[in-house]
Structures are given as structure tokens and as C-alpha cells.
Amino acid sequence: MTTRGQTQQFDKAAFKAAVQKHLVTTYAQTVETADTRSWYLAVGRALAEISTGSLLETEKFVAESNARSVNYLSLEFLIGRLTGNNLISMGLYEDVSGAVEELGLNLSDLLEEERDPALGNGGLGRLAACFMDSLAAQEYPAVGYGLHYEYGLFRQSFENGRQVEAPDAWRGIEGYPWEVLRPELNQTVGLYGRVESYINEDGENCRRWVPALNVEGVAWDLPLIGYDNKSVYPLRLWECRSPAPFNLARFNDGDYVGAQYGQLEAGNVTKVLYPNDNHDQGKALRLMQQYFHCACSVADILRRHFAAGHKIEDFAKLEAIQLNDTHPTIAIPELMRILLDEQNLDWDAAWAICSKTFAYTNHTLLPEALETWSEALISEMLPRHMEIIFEINHRFMSLVEKKWPGNNEIKRKLSIIEEGPQRMVRMANLCVVSTYAVNGVAALHSELVKRDLFPEFHELFPGRLHNVTNGVTPRRWVKYCNPGLSALISEKVGDDWPKKLEKIAGLEKFADDKAFQKRYMAVKKENKQRLANWVEENMGIELDTDAIFDIQIKRLHEYKRQHLNLVHILSLYHRLINEPTFDMHPRVFFFGAKAAPGYALAKDIIFAINKVAEKVNNDPRLGGKLKVVFIPDYRVSLAEILFPAADVSEQISTAGKEASGTGNMKFALNGALTIGTMDGANVEMREEVGDENIFIFGLLVDEVQKLLEEGYDPYRYYHADSLLRASLDLLETDEFTPGKPGQLAAIRHNLLEGGDPYLVLADFADYAKTHEKIDAEYRDQENWARKAILNTALMSKFSSDRSIRDYANNIWNLKPVSKK
Numbered sequence: 001m002t003t004r005g006q007t008q009q010f011d012k013a014a015f016k017a018a019v020q021k022h023l024v025t026t027y028a029q030t031v032e033t034a035d036t037r038s039w040y041l042a043v044g045r046a047l048a049e050i051s052t053g054s055l056l057e058t059e060k061f062v063a064e065s066n067a068r069s070v071n072y073l074s075l076e077f078l079i080g081r082l083t084g085n086n087l088i089s090m091g092l093y094e095d096v097s098g099a100v101e102e103l104g105l106n107l108s109d110l111l112e113e114e115r116d117p118a119l120g121n122g123g124l125g126r127l128a129a130c131f132m133d134s135l136a137a138q139e140y141p142a143v144g145y146g147l148h149y150e151y152g153l154f155r156q157s158f159e160n161g162r163q164v165e166a167p168d169a170w171r172g173i174e175g176y177p178w179e180v181l182r183p184e185l186n187q188t189v190g191l192y193g194r195v196e197s198y199i200n201e202d203g204e205n206c207r208r209w210v211p212a213l214n215v216e217g218v219a220w221d222l223p224l225i226g227y228d229n230k231s232v233y234p235l236r237l238w239e240c241r242s243p244a245p246f247n248l249a250r251f252n253d254g255d256y257v258g259a260q261y262g263q264l265e266a267g268n269v270t271k272v273l274y275p276n277d278n279h280d281q282g283k284a285l286r287l288m289q290q291y292f293h294c295a296c297s298v299a300d301i302l303r304r305h306f307a308a309g310h311k312i313e314d315f316a317k318l319e320a321i322q323l324n325d326t327h328p329t330i331a332i333p334e335l336m337r338i339l340l341d342e343q344n345l346d347w348d349a350a351w352a353i354c355s356k357t358f359a360y361t362n363h364t365l366l367p368e369a370l371e372t373w374s375e376a377l378i379s380e381m382l383p384r385h386m387e388i389i390f391e392i393n394h395r396f397m398s399l400v401e402k403k404w405p406g407n408n409e410i411k412r413k414l415s416i417i418e419e420g421p422q423r424m425v426r427m428a429n430l431c432v433v434s435t436y437a438v439n440g441v442a443a444l445h446s447e448l449v450k451r452d453l454f455p456e457f458h459e460l461f462p463g464r465l466h467n468v469t470n471g472v473t474p475r476r477w478v479k480y481c482n483p484g485l486s487a488l489i490s491e492k493v494g495d496d497w498p499k500k501l502e503k504i505a506g507l508e509k510f511a512d513d514k515a516f517q518k519r520y521m522a523v524k525k526e527n528k529q530r531l532a533n534w535v536e537e538n539m540g541i542e543l544d545t546d547a548i549f550d551i552q553i554k555r556l557h558e559y560k561r562q563h564l565n566l567v568h569i570l571s572l573y574h575r576l577i578n579e580p581t582f583d584m585h586p587r588v589f590f591f592g593a594k595a596a597p598g599y600a601l602a603k604d605i606i607f608a609i610n611k612v613a614e615k616v617n618n619d620p621r622l623g624g625k626l627k628v629v630f631i632p633d634y635r636v637s638l639a640e641i642l643f644p645a646a647d648v649s650e651q652i653s654t655a656g657k658e659a660s661g662t663g664n665m666k667f668a669l670n671g672a673l674t675i676g677t678m679d680g681a682n683v684e685m686r687e688e689v690g691d692e693n694i695f696i697f698g699l700l701v702d703e704v705q706k707l708l709e710e711g712y713d714p715y716r717y718y719h720a721d722s723l724l725r726a727s728l729d730l731l732e733t734d735e736f737t738p739g740k741p742g743q744l745a746a747i748r749h750n751l752l753e754g755g756d757p758y759l760v761l762a763d764f765a766d767y768a769k770t771h772e773k774i775d776a777e778y779r780d781q782e783n784w785a786r787k788a789i790l791n792t793a794l795m796s797k798f799s800s801d802r803s804i805r806d807y808a809n810n811i812w813n814l815k816p817v818s819k820k
């Protein structure tokens, strides 16, 4: 059996010896005492050892190639479990499975011991993980830079239906087997303090920052293993530690130490991932996280650049820095500061480098998610950066004055500084002004970025705004998580589809093949059974796999409209009980969603779904036709069971609100049919599969905007539609909360008196009607199989390999460097 790159030989005896060595020397266990967890750790360490060697080799090889690299800066990398996926990338799955069997172990059991590294909230963090996978698979030189949070996204449980959060110590007490400490890469990061003027040897007036305190950045590398090649890139995660000995003299310097320093412990900075998704809170510790991340990362990029023997003048030629949303924006003034104050470049030279190095991806149009930081906070924590931001803005305002002379309205709108009771720094504006490329994440979203978010910037900087439609890695999201479907695909189109997803189009010609349809649906059924078993074992709910499995999994947010799904479920409940002639194919509605801990209405929606589930699942009047399952603690490893098991994928955001979505792509690739609005990437999915193979409903972006402008009145829909009215009114009763009426009323209140900001009522009737169509179409199983197959066959556009090629060709100007 050959391995990666079809050259290395797997030495089974040596591997088994390495596992046993780690069991004893790293984890202090004997073969006799070791439990499954210890064996998993030992196997993980033995594998990590191999990949660390390749990582160091790749770093050297890339440095010597003098090729341009991309540095992907993101506060989040939602990587999911690494062991199983890495085995697939290394081509070692079968070999290692055989080796551990000889040690009396089962590989699947070992893999289940791994905790998800949940270093991200949702879509943005998972996208970063898919992108790193595609960079490595295609050998585009890259480094991922993130934070080594001690606690990842909180763990969710339900108590009497309500979300309860617990800390997520993802590394366990033993540490994570795949991470390796890189002590030689440590960085020192300054905070607070003052800026001073001085005159240098050449008699020039200069500025420099004198921080009040320093913290230390420690680098942990995780290996990003290229699928079927020999490249391994680092995902470099920074941990914040207080330096020893702590500089108490400076810390206590009365001039610069404010009261807030009491709360600052260096160890706090990377303690926990902020659990907000699409919402900005403006907390000082978050700004500190962002700066710590950027300072360590920019310094490390410069270190590599100089270590490879390059000059600062060539920086932009050799390094691209991609900003994953505005969260790492402070990297821009940080690089300016280093170029000006440490490399002694003049402004124009420094600006020329910066503005050719950075590019920015926008992931949202929601106003509450656009980051702003108060000038006061930045001035205090990062005084030199604030000066630089003012200077960038000053020069930018001159440019605006040239373009629109005397137009103060436009200046107010475009300024990086928002005037008001307290001045705020608009991070998105700073990004658009300072980067050479800005992109949205789906065609529709990118159009709205041009038309609604940054129209004047588009005029001022023609050609700067781009689209790169998101994608997902077919390695994790088909090959690894859906082995049954993978085998079927390989049989028909060959086995190189995981790196050339265009190949799956070869399935199209089997869409009408009855024998193939049967086998495809048999795989779907096995995957539904795997999910049903999980639900039975973990939740004690029994499910019928002949039912339609209808799934909505994503963060809980009003704009994503889990409550539209809920109101529809209530309407089915109402009809099953009150309409004797109403018939429906049995259906299970699955939900998986975490709510930001401070988002009250999102938590109310979780509570309501759980209460409705309790009642519905035990109501004999429904004849088993309707089940509702809220999967607790939704995470990547559960997504790997859910996507392959879905018949129907719920992508029902209000048009214009979901920038792209990526779950939509994972579902369709695994053969689920989408019910969705004309939003985000749904629009492009429809173009690929054709209108007959997707269930589109609801208002379009322009109709949404028009309705809101004209004055939207949810009561109009409430009064006009008796089914909608009956469904909503159920929320006022004690039907689902016996003896306690009104416990679910907050949702109804939000939709009626609250004005229904996301137009749930306006879209309800079309949504319900479209679900009836799904019910009818599912009953014709050959017809359904055909559509499901076509969804798999026609999804190749949504491979993250294509997204990365788009970035490489249109934004980064990057060429693959193939390691021999």
C-alpha cells in the first residue's frame, strides 16, 4: 500500500512502536492500563510526529522557492476534529486502521474520543478552515494565523428546554495531540502607554510608541495537511502569556497605568472565544485580542520575510495578507507603524507597501455586525495606532474632497471616523481605504456590497470590489463524512473527485438510471439510520427513517428565521389535529443551533422549539407523522452526521441578509433538496441545479426593501390568513407549557407588536405552500432520487478549491508550489 504522493511506504511496525512509545512516555500509561482515550492520544501524537516533520520541510521548501505566499488572518478557525481527516489527507486511513487493529483497537472508536476544537462561532470560522484545507490541497503557499483560545465556543445543554452554557476546554488536561509548541517563534506585544517624539541620527523628527506593558505571544502550530500531496502548512495560533519577570516598575508607572489595568492579566487575553456571531459588542478585551492576534502575526510574517533574506521593499511582492472580515483590521496600522517607526520608511513608501499587501473579505451587511471602536479606547490601548488611523483618514479625506469638492455629506459618510457624542472608528471603512481588494462572499452579496454598503467607494476606487463565492471542502464534507456516497461516486466517475470536484458532473447521466437511483437512496437511508441511532442513543427519541428528514442547522439568529420554520411546524400541528382530511408524509424536523449567550430572543426561540418538540413527539393524535428534534451542542462533528442524512435543507433567511451560507452547499452536495429564499449562495445553487431541482420561495431582495420602505404591517398577514393566525395564537396558550400559558409569547409579540423585522409573516404563506410541494414530490421516490442525484452532480462550483483558485488568480496573484 502506497501513501501520500504515492511514494512513501507505510512502516506498520514502526508506527505501532511509535504509538506504544507515546502511550508510555507521553501519557504515562501501559498497554494494560490504557483506556480508549489514552490510545487515541498516543495514535494522534504518533501521527502528528510525521506531519511535524513535513511541516518543517515545507516551510523550508517554500522559503527557498521565493514564491508569493498568502497569510490568512482570522480570529476564528472552526477546524473540527483533525485525526480522521488528516488520515485521509495522508492516505493512511486503511493502513492505520489495520495497525491499530493489531493492537486490539478499533479506529472508529479512537476517533470518537477526539473533542472538537471549536475555535470559531459558525460560518466565518468554518470557511477559514475549508480555505486552509484547499490551500494545502492545491499547494498554494499559505500560513493561517489565529488565536489559541483556552476555551472554544461554549458547550450547550438544555435544562427544561432552555440553553445552558458551559466552558469548552477543548484541549483536555493532556493537551491536544496535533498541536506543537514553537518556542523559537515567541513575540512580545506592547499595550497602552504613550507616544513620544524624538530626533534620529539623521536629524529627522520621528515618533515612537512607548508601551506601558508587554505581554508575550507563544506560537502553537497545527498541521494543515495537503490531500494526496507532500505539503503541510502551519495553522499558527497565538497564546497570550505574561512575560516573566513581569515588569512591575513600568506596570505601576502612574502616568500610564489606568484603573482598568487591574482587570488585565496577560493570561486573560486568549482565555475565551467571544461567542457572538454577527454582532459587535465593543468590549475592550476583544480589541486587545484583535491587536494581540495582529501584532504577533504581522511580526511573524516580517520575521519569515527577513529570514528568507528579502528586503522590506519586496514585502508586498512576496506576501499577501487576507483579512477575514474586519476583526484583524488593526494589522493595517500595525504594519504601518513598524514600517514608519521601526523600518524608518517615509509615509508614501510605507503606504505603498501596505496598500498592496492587504485584502479584505466582507461577510455581512447587517448594521449591528459592522465593527466600530471608540476613538477613546483605541487611543488609550494603542495610542500610536490611533495617530496613524487619523493620518490615513486625513489623506483619504483630501482624496474625497478632490472627487466631490465641497461635499461634506459624502465626507461624513465615508470618513473612517464617525462623528457623534463619542467618535468611533469604522473598521470596514478603514479596510476599504487601505486594501487593494475587497470581496463579498456570494454573487448577490457582492452586488449588494457595491450597491448598498459601499456605493461611493465603488465609484472612488473602481475595480477594487470583487466577488468570490464561498465553497466547502469536498474532503471533509463528502469523502470523510459520507463514505457510502463517496464509494458510489468513485465507482462512477473515478476516485480523483475529492481534488477535482468537476468530475462529479459525471453523475448527471445516471440521474435517470433506476438501478443507480436505488443504490443512491440506499446510501441516504443508511445515513438516516446512522443519525436516527445517534438520536435514540443520546436523546431517547425513536425515529422512522421513512420519514422526510428536514434539517435546519446554523447559528440561531432572527435573520436566519428558525422561527419561520417553527411557525410552519405549528401550522402542521394545527392541521393534523383540526383538519380530518389533512394528510402529510411523516416528517422529522431537526434543529441544531447555539444562541449567543446575551441574545434573549434567540434563546426564547430555542426554548419554544424544545417545548413544541416535547409535546409533538408524545402526542398520540399526530399518529407519528410529526417529530421535532433539537440536537444539543451542535458542532462540526455532529454536522458530519447531519448533512449526509438530510432529505430537505432549510435555507430560509430573509432575502438580502445571509451573505452566502455554506451549510446550504454541504447539504446539496450530500443529496438534500433545498427549500430556500433567493438569498446568499442559494441564488447561484439554483443556477447550477435548475429551478426544478430546488424549492425557492419568498420575497426577493428588492421586494423586501420596498415592503419595508412602504411600511410593513405584520397584522395585515395575521388577519388575512387564518392558518397563520391559529399557528401564532398557539404560542399564547399553555398547549406546549402545561399550566403556564404565555411562556412562549415573546416570539408572537416580536412578530406582531415588534414589527417582525425579518418579515416572517410576509413569507409564511409561500413557505407553507412550498413545503406542500415538497411533500408531494417526496412521495414519488424515483422523482426525488433523480433530483437528489442532480444536486450532488451539479454542485462542483461550490468546492472551496474553486474559491481558493478565484482568490489566487484574481486577488492574491499566487501560484502553486509543488513539493516533490
Ligand code: 26Q
Pocket: 121, 122, 123, 124, 125, 127, 274, 276, 277, 278, 279, 280, 281, 282, 286, 363, 364, 369, 371, 441, 470, 658, 659, 660, 661, 662, 680
Ligand atoms: C464581532 C465583534 C466582536 C465579537 C464578535 C464578532 C463577530 C464574530 C463572528 C462577528 C461576526 C462573526 C461571524 C460572522 C459569520 O459567520 N458570518 C457568516 O460568514 C459566512 C462565511 O462567509 C457566510 O456564509 C454567512 O452568510 C455569514 O453570516
